[in-house]
Amino acid sequence: MLINELSKKTGLSTHTIRFYEKSGLIEGKQNKAVKSNNYFHYDEVTVEKLEFISDAKSVGFTIREIGQMIDAWYNQKYTKEQKLEILDDKLISLEQKMKEIKEMKKQIIEFKDDVLNDRC
């Protein structure tokens, strides 16, 4: 599919998709047989990747971190051990985020309690 269809499937703008492509997160393929244009073609895996990118972004991962994860899963850039290390690293950082969120929840609940009891 071309970028417009990819955009419609993922809900991301063509600008954003091109930005992710420039950032190395996804990669379209140009058909060398066609000489009249240099349009990029995208497959279903790219749709998957973009969905993953959106999810990963909303939990706070940076483009760089997301790139590492994509490389650890879809590409042959790393050895098996390196891949596992990267993914474990990300799992640890998610555990950390969870802990911080739980702490923040506690704190906000305390705030609420203070508001309810006119202690602030």
Next chain:
Amino acid sequence: MLINELSKKTGLSTHTIRFYEKSGLIEGKQNKAVKSNNYFHYDEVTVEKLEFISDAKSVGFTIREIGQMIDAWYNQKYTKEQKLEILDDKLISLEQKMKEIKEMKKQIIEFKDDVLNDRC
């Protein structure tokens, strides 16, 4: 205390503290009796606030959101009902973040499983 001491107590640079002050998150007081300088003085509540700001930032809240929470707790800018609404709103967004993190964990664990079993 002056800004340097505040900086040492919180681990935040004086620049960052001044940035937060400009952003309306904290507020020092100038001693009008002293006419030779216009130094700002900070209290223990400001230390607390800065610690809260650091925690809130690391769970992904924006400066604006953090400002709302601080206003909902420390200030009289909002009614009791508005304060509770703001805090509940933030609790909901934390629940959402938790859900997303759990999903992401699942996905990364699947990735790991694929790596371990040479499925990618």
Next chain:
DNA sequence: TACAACAATAGAGTATGGTCTATAGTTGAT
């Protein structure tokens, strides 16, 4: 063949959240 809708590329512009520099003045110990 005209033309709307699409494509690629380069580069400018925006928002957020800092971070740093320059300047000018103040304080406190020696």
Next chain:
DNA sequence: ATCAACTATAGACCATACTCTATTGTTGTA
């Protein structure tokens, strides 16, 4: 009195992650 260490203010600069504009070229339908 000197001077290092502090203070305030203004504004420049930076990184991240987009977002938009301008330009040029292509495709497909009427």
